[in-house]
Every structure is written in structure tokens, then in C-alpha cells.
Amino acid sequence: MKKTLEQLRKETPGCLKRIHFNNAGTALSPQPVVDVVQDYLRLEQEVGGYEAETLKSRELESVYSSLARLVGCSPHEVAVTQNATRAWDMLFYAIPLEPGDKILTCRSEYASNYIAFLQRCRATGAEIVVLVNDETGAVCPESLLAHLDAKVRLVAINHIPTNSGLIQPAEELGALLKEHPAFYLLDACQSVGQVPLDVTRLGCDALTATSRKYLRGPRGVGFLYCSSDWLAKLEPPFLDLHAATWTESDKYEVRKDGKKFETYELFVAGKLGLGRAAEYALEVGEQASSRRLVELARRTREGLHELPGVTVRDIGRNQGGIVTFTVEGWKPAELRQALFEREINIWTCTVRSARLDMEARELEEVCRASLHYYNTEDEIEEFLITLKGLLR
Ligand SMILES: Cc1ncc(COP(=O)(O)O)c(C=O)c1O
Numbered sequence: 548m549k550k551t552l553e554q555l556r557k558e559t560p561g562c563l564k565r566i567h568f569n570n571a572g573t574a575l576s577p578q579p580v581v582d583v584v585q586d587y588l589r590l591e592q593e594v595g596g597y598e599a600e601t602l603k604s605r606e607l608e609s610v611y612s613s614l615a616r617l618v619g620c621s622p623h624e625v626a627v628t629q630n631a632t633r634a635w636d637m638l639f640y641a642i643p644l645e646p647g648d649k650i651l652t653c654r655s656e657y658a659s660n661y662i663a664f665l666q667r668c669r670a671t672g673a674e675i676v677v678l679v680n681d682e683t684g685a686v687c688p689e690s691l692l693a694h695l696d697a698k699v700r701l702v703a704i705n706h707i708p709t710n711s712g713l714i715q716p717a718e719e720l721g722a723l724l725k726e727h728p729a730f731y732l733l734d735a736c737q738s739v740g741q742v743p744l745d746v747t748r749l750g751c752d753a754l755t756a757t758s759r760k761y762l763r764g765p766r767g768v769g770f771l772y773c774s775s776d777w778l779a780k781l782e783p784p785f786l787d788l789h790a791a792t793w794t795e796s797d798k799y800e801v802r803k804d805g806k807k808f809e810t811y812e813l814f815v816a817g818k819l820g821l822g823r824a825a826e827y828a829l830e831v832g833e834q835a836s837s838r839r840l841v842e843l844a845r846r847t848r849e850g851l852h853e854l855p856g857v858t859v860r861d862i863g864r865n866q867g868g869i870v871t872f873t874v875e876g877w878k879p880a881e882l883r884q885a886l887f888e889r890e891i892n893i894w895t896c897t898v899r900s901a902r903l904d905m906e907a908r909e910l911e912e913v914c915r916a917s918l919h920y921y922n923t924e925d926e927i928e929e930f931l932i933t934l935k936g937l938l939r
Contacts, residue, residue, distance in 0.1 A: 548835040548920065555831070555921045566926045569892040571709065571737055571869050571917035574763040576820070577827055584765050584820040591816070600815055607815070610822030611805075617825040618735075618754060619745035620772045626808040627770050627818050631736040631757035632659045634771035637808040638753050639663055639703065640784035642730055646672030648700045651729075653678050653686045653715060654903045655708035660734060661902070664703075673700070677903060684711075684862025688719050699729045707737035710896035710904065710913060711871050712844060713863030714742065721750020730777065736760065736769075740824075741840065741868050743833040752777050758817065761868070761919065764824030768817035773805055783808050836920040840868040843918040843927065850931040856938055860913050871896065871913040876939035879912040889933050893917075 548555070556562055561575040590599040600607065611622035628634040640663070644650075650664055654677055664675045679690040686704065702724060706717045717733055724731045733751040735744060740761030746754055753773040758764030773781070782801065783790055789811035791799045801807050828836070847870045851857050856875035874882055879895040886893055897912045898905040905911070916930065 568916040570919040587816040613825040623804040626805040634755040641781040644671040644673040648673040705734040712861035712866035758821040765820040
């Protein structure tokens with residue numbers, strides 16, 4: 548990494564007080580990100596919100612170049628939204644669907660996305676096809692090939708699910724979709740900041756992400772990438788006076804760049820914080836930080852495997868920083884509370900957030916310890932010792 552661990556932890560004051568293994572929920576923001584947000588809020592307080600925005604217009608515009616550098620696209624292909632779900636919705640609801648059209652997705656799909664599939668299929672007569680998993684639990688690329696016909700309008704996959712260490716073979720799927728006209732929408736909510744992303748390499752037409760998770764930005768903000776080709780084809784499901792211009796009393800013109808998916812009003816301080824978080828991720832070095840967090844998660848799984856009554860629930864050949872497990876004699880939410888009282892943050896995922904996957908594996912709820920590059924081997928040790936002490 549381009550910063551030392553000591554530097555990284557010094558810039559993350561929260562990790563001096565608690566062990567934060569909830570980076571898939573919200574990571575701890577580094578001080579430079581918090582400074583940008585606080586300074587902007589102070590400026591708003593001093594000069595007024597609109598006036599602050601005008602004074603910081605250059606910095607606000609540079610958020611697009613930072614995000615573009617992070618995912619390897621052009622700044623005009625980026626939109627800043629209030630979260631990952633709305634970013635995803637703006638793209639998904641823009642895809643025209645007719646009776647018999649197909650949406651291909653994966654078993655690990657996130658609840659909000661799947662609910663949107665159900666809603667639109669009910670309204671349009673389109674169908675959802677869930678691709679088959681391989682023996683490790685990842686989407687099987689052959690299953691994609693088997694279903695790829697003229698009726699497929701959309702392939703929507705999550706890169707890293709909320710409820711397991713799995714990293715889906717997004718790049719492999721992108722290569723298979725290269726010649727197919729379907730829209731390839733990648734939910735990169737958990738992967739941005741966790742693994743290096745490059746939209747050309749991934750071969751996706753669009754990607755959606757959030758600020759608060761592995762990217763370590765503030766809450767209440769997210770972003771999307773949409774390729775220039777698809778930007779020209781898609782009409783956003785909602786428009787306002789920022790996304791479009793009211794040119795005559797009965798006419799409007801939609802913007803041509805990614806901002807057509809934005810709304811006028813947004814958490815502006817958060818937008819600046821998101822840009823700073825993207826810069827920070829680039830400063831730390833994405834390859835090295837990803838390698839480190841994956842290794843920390845691997846060690847955690849290894850340690851958990853050795854504890855009696857603990858079952859690691861991660862699937863997939865390729866695994867990232869999210870570690871899921873269950874513990875005999877403990878309800879996940881109760882264990883989370885017991886660890887919280889001992890200065891350790893983990894989270895839990897229920898069947899409601901990824902129903903297809905959890906039901907197939909007969910899981911109602913799992914514990915989730917999600918590690919970041921600023922976590923340490925000592926923290927893993929302490930977590931395992933504390934957990935061992937709690938075993939019944
Ligand atoms: C895989 C995945 N997709 C989408 C989302 C939604 O993100 P947001 O809460 O920013 O809308 C989440 C949130 O946990 C997620 O884990």
C-alpha cells in the first residue's frame with residue numbers, strides 16, 4: 548500500500564477505540580474525508596447553501612473525474628445519486644420491457660434489486676431467469692450462455708453480495724455478453740473500494756455503487772457509471788430541472804451526459820466527501836489494499852474454522868473481505884450485540900436481504916464480519932479470542 552498501516556490507522560480514529568469489522572455495512576471514514584464534509588457544512592453555515600455550492604463548483608465538478616478514475620470511465624459517464632439503490636433504479640427502470648422479455652440475474656441478487664424485478668415483471672409481463680450456480684456457489688458462465696437469446700433485455704448481477712465472501716465472475720460474464728445487445732448492469736455496491744474496478748475490463752454497460760461501504764465515504768450518497776452508448780439510448784424514469792431543461796411550455800430536453808440520472812437536490816457535502824473518498828482509495832492503492840483485505844478475511848475464516856460450533860458460510864471460489872458464519876447456541880443478532888458490548892462491531896444478514904441464496908442454503912440469518920485494509924492481524928486475534936470466550 549502507498550500509505551503505511553500506522554498512517555492509515557492514525558487517519559481512522561475510530562479504529563483506535565473499537566474493532567470495526569462492519570465495513571460491508573459502513574466503513575470508518577478516514578480523516579481527510581471527514582474534513583472535507585465538515586468544512587463544507589461549515590461553509591454552508593457561514594455563507595448559505597447555494598452560495599457555498601457556487602464557491603465550490605470547481606471542487607464539485609472534480610468529483611466526477613475522481614470517480615471516473617476510480618472505475619476507468621469518462622467523467623461525463625458518471626452520475627452522483629443519493630445511494631446505490633437509486634443509482635441502480637434509475638438505470639433499471641429506464642430499460643424498456645415487453646411481455647416475454649427476459650431479465651437474467653443471479654441467486655445472490657440483493658433484495659432491493661429483486662423486488663424491482665418483481666414489480667416490473669408484474670407490470671410488463673417480462674420474466675426473471677435466475678442463472679444456475681457452479682459447485683462453488685458462483686454464477687455459472689455456461690448458464691448465462693444457455694439463456695442468452697434475443698428475448699434477453701437485461702443481465703443484472705451483483706459483483707459481491709451482501710451476505711457472503713463470494714466474488715462473482717463479473718469479468719467472465721462481461722466477455723460473454725460482449726456481442727449481445729442486452730444491457731449488462733453490474734451492482735458494484737460491495738465491490739467498489741474492496742476490489743479494483745475497471746469498467747472496460749469488466750465489460751459492463753453500467754455499474755452502480757455506494758459511498759459508505761468499502762469506499763469509506765459518507766452516508767447518503769452513491770454513484771453510477773453508464774457507458775456513452777447507453778447514455779444516448781436511455782431515458783431516465785424520473786426527470787427534474789437538473790436532468791432536463793424545460794425549453795418551451797410543452798417541451799423539454801434531456802441532458803446528454805450521466806447527470807441525466809441525477810436530481811437537483813443532493814447531500815452536497817456528501818458528494819464532496821465521496822470524491823475525496825475515491826481519491827483516498829487511489830492514494831492508498833487499490834491493488835495492494837484489496838490484496839491485504841482479502842488476506843485478512845482469509846485468516847479470519849481460517850481462525851473461525853478452528854472454533855468448535857462455528858460454521859463459516861462463505862461460498863465461491865474467489866472470495867473477498869466479507870466473512871459470514873453461524874455459531875451454535877447463538878442467534879446471530881444476539882451474538883452481534885454481545886460482541887458490540889465488547890468493543891467489536893460485526894453485523895448480521897437475514898434471509899430478507901438475499902432470499903434466493905439464503906433459502907437455497909437453508910439459512911435464516913448469518914453473522915457478517917467484513918474486514919478492511921486498515922484492520923490488523925491483532926484485531927482478528929482479539930475477535931477470535933473474544934468469540935471463543937462466548938462459545939456455549
Ligand atoms: C449488494 C448490494 N447492493 C445494493 C445495496 C444497496 O445500497 P444502498 O443502501 O447504498 O442503496 C447493498 C447494501 O447493502 C448491497 O449490499
